[in-house]
Amino acid sequence: MPRVLLIEDDPSVREGVELxxxxxxxxxxxxxxxEAGLDALHAFRPDLLLLDLMLPGxxxxxxxxxxxxxxxLPIIMLTARGDDFDVVVGLEAGADDYIVKPARTEVIExxxxxxxxxxxxxxxxxxxxxxxxELAIDRAGLTVxxxxxxxxxxxxxxxxxxxxxxxxxxxxxxxxxLEHVWEHSYHGDARLVDACVRRLRTKIEDSSGTPRYIQTxxxxxxxxxxx
Numbered sequence: 001m002p003r004v005l006l007i008e009d010d011p012s013v014r015e016g017v018e019l020x021x022x023x024x025x026x027x028x029x030x031x032x033x034x035e036a037g038l039d040a041l042h043a044f045r046p047d048l049l050l051l052d053l054m055l056p057g058x059x060x061x062x063x064x065x066x067x068x069x070x071x072x073l074p075i076i077m078l079t080a081r082g083d084d085f086d087v088v089v090g091l092e093a094g095a096d097d098y099i100v101k102p103a104r105t106e107v108i109e110x111x112x113x114x115x116x117x118x119x120x121x122x123x124x125x126x127x128x129x130x131x132x133x134e135l136a137i138d139r140a141g142l143t144v145x146x147x148x149x150x151x152x153x154x155x156x157x158x159x160x161x162x163x164x165x166x167x168x169x170x171x172x173x174x175x176x177x178l179e180h181v182w183e184h185s186y187h188g189d190a191r192l193v194d195a196c197v198r199r200l201r202t203k204i205e206d207s208s209g210t211p212r213y214i215q216t217x218x219x220x221x222x223x224x225x226x227x
Contacts, residue, residue: 001025002047002116007037009055020105034058048112053079053086061090068094074115074155091195096156114183115155137165157200164224173221
């Protein structure tokens, strides 16, 4: 089972989530502050980070940015308000998903599995390595290079790119992407998609303002080029 690091300052939430995940077989390490969480990250080496957004001192967005400086560890944010502006900031900082508290353990477990699940399905039967302009996408090895340079993509970014590139020129609505990439049910949060697209463009495009690979069709969604 995946090793989970939980950074949460509320003792009741921290203990409840930890107990629920341990009962499902996860090895769990907890921290109450961002600073302590970063120390535990290096010592524990988790498979996934559950990160509270509203931490004292170094908040969850700051922790997320620090982690993303040198790691593509899957990150799921925990937030008390689903409409909080900080949710968008957290997604832009590199989080792969978020969960609104309070959440049942089975919901958290499902989100963990969705983020960690190996990419399967999109592009079945296609060559292991595909070339799209300067991009080389290795579906078997789950790696992407641009002009021969490896790109560090977070799990949600990689899943999104694999899904879009499996059907070039096909337009996907935000809801379709939420269901296929994030495995969210109907009426998911489109902010996940938009934030992930913006992050991905900064890595694969020469200019994110004039994208070549991921194009927006206003009112419809996104499609993969390249132009």
